[in-house]
Amino acid sequence: MTDNVVVLGAGYAGAGAVVELQSKLDSDAQLTWIADVDYHLLLHEVHRVVRDPNVQSDIVFPVDQIADPSTQFIQATVTGLDVDERVVELDDADDVEYDYVVVALGTQTAFYGIPGLEEHALTLKSLNDALEIHETVTEASKDATRSDPAQVVVGGAGLSGIQVAGEVAEFRDNHRAPIDVHLVEALDEIFPSGNEKARQYLRELLEEAGIQIHTGDPITEADAEQITFDEGKPLEYDVLVWTGGITGRDALADAELENEHNRVTTEANFQTSDERVFALGDAALIDQGDQPAPPTSQAAWQAAKVVGDNVVREMENRPLKTWEHNDKGTAISVGHDAVATGVDVLPVVDTFDGFPAKQLKKLTGAIWIANVTSWNEARKSWKSL
Template identity: 60%
Template sequence: MTAKVVVLGAGYAGAGAIQQLEAELDSADITWVSDNDYHLVLHEAHRVIRDPRVKDKITLPVHDIKSPSTQFVEGTVTGVDTDERNVELDSGDEIEYDYLLVGLGSQTAYYGIPGLDENSLTLKSLDDALEIHESVKEAAGEATRNDPATVVVGGAGLSGIQSAGEIAEYRDKHRAPIDIYLVEALDEIMPGQDPELQGTVKKYLLEKDIEILTGDPITEATEDDIQFDEGDPLEYDVFLWTGGITGRAAMNDCGLDNEHNRVTTEANFQTSDDRVFAIGDCAIVDQGNDPAPPTAQAAWQAAEVAGENIARSIRGQPLATWTYDDKGTLISIGDAAVAHDIPLVPVDTFNSSAAEFLKKAAAARWIADVSSIGRALDAWESL
């Protein structure tokens, strides 16, 4: 009997796994389910904050990624029943599976901070990026030089830093009266990263007139201001929150071992149910004392092994073990970029045109891998 394999999510994990499954399984019945009929190059979504036209360069239609034999279903997953082996959609439809790969990504974590959910924007989708652009544009249009708009970005990880950089580029391009604040609860930006990288990125942020506030957690957000544990409240016109992730609500009561709706797996991506595998931001993969970060890079790597392991499981073969291979960090601050710990490069941290090229090349390579070289070349200037 032909195995029914269902893949949930069209992020890096889902898109990469679909192609691996198609390569591994000649006769399987593969169904791909996603909220949207395109794959978003999410680590470049911050570019849309500055220029909405970029959206056409970083959205790849699913039909350019999958083979004609793979069925695509556009719909939002509302639940997974591992006992009955089916996936529940918001339409009320159910999709049966023999093997399931969960790559649903994550949603924003608010850590129980009052008002944070209701009063902040997020950057988890293309619509989010477009909303941030419109909000910044509207706030700038109502501001004056004597009374500038205040844009606050909460969370100084990769997403927060890159978003602040794009807002600064928008401000400078349009000569818009905007004050930008980057807020981090911990003492340093990019918490846990190499101090050399932190220092280089901070230098660029300050050069772009982005004020950095660290070491003072947000305790509440109202419609008008952000309140801190120690400092004075900060009034804002636009508030973007990028401070953390948690699992999708669809994984509530799924019967799988999980932490905050992020499914826990072995290093082979197999969950507590041997017919269900999970990858990407929705999963916590056992990597011992050095867990893989919730990044595009990790999801790209995981997708290949996860797809292979589902094929191995169907064939009754031993599963392969995945170990995350850190290829370094690439981060953009507007048009500038910083590279750190890149293999075969003798300098730990650099911020020249070479870093900008590598940042573009990483995104272009992914687009070429899952779509075509032509699409990658067309997107190059926007990356």
């Protein structure tokens, strides 16, 4: 009897799982890949599209560059997962039965119940989101003047928020556009998860780019014209982008799997409370002891290399491998500049900026592209990374 293994999602976790399963499944197993887009997006570089939409040609890879001819691809939106009937429920397509399923649907933006924020803010979770931010910033700049510049506010000063603010500043400089850029963070420091040296480097780059930084005062409300803070004066905006948090996909809300805020909880082997359901990437809370694995592209890449093997092991009734996240550091761009942190290059240096940080960020993206497509594709994308 042919087993049907289904992978949900085309992000790092989903694409990576497909690549691994294609190399490990027996020829008598059917691999089905389901995603709401027919391409894999290099999401950690999608902020580049905010500055220049032409970048998308270097960070978008059609599924046929990744999927083997024997892999069935279905473009559809997952609306539910029935683990009792072993069925993936789809919008505008027939439901798909599975014997084993890998959930890699990613996440959606969390708004934390802040009134008006979801209604008025743009987000950055997809290529279309990045294009919308670019178009909205472009239109706002056309209506602005030097004496009355467009106000672009980016909420959340983690990795995504910093990179979006940097790209808006690059757009402003490249087009000599009348734009003021604001970066807002509820906590006392930008890049709260980083170390002090990284925060210092990033703050310097942001300030050099003319980005106004607001920290230590959370947003309490947003309307069509301004955001309101807990203590400070309201800040008017023409464009509001929110990058402040993540939560699980609605498609998993009714799945009978252990979860927190629709992010499925798993053991360190990616197996969920249902032995035929595996989960990884941002869609999962993967047991790593005191804290789950971080919702980063790096963690998803690492996990994808193991999950394919574990699905096959479960099919063959063999013991599953345990995965341990290995944090190899982070590279963060601010326009054309970058900061790398947590990287063990030299015994006494793990945080640095400048040319080495930029090249490290490029290399990281290139290695992933080569992993899921080819080194030739990585070479063609190099200039945009």
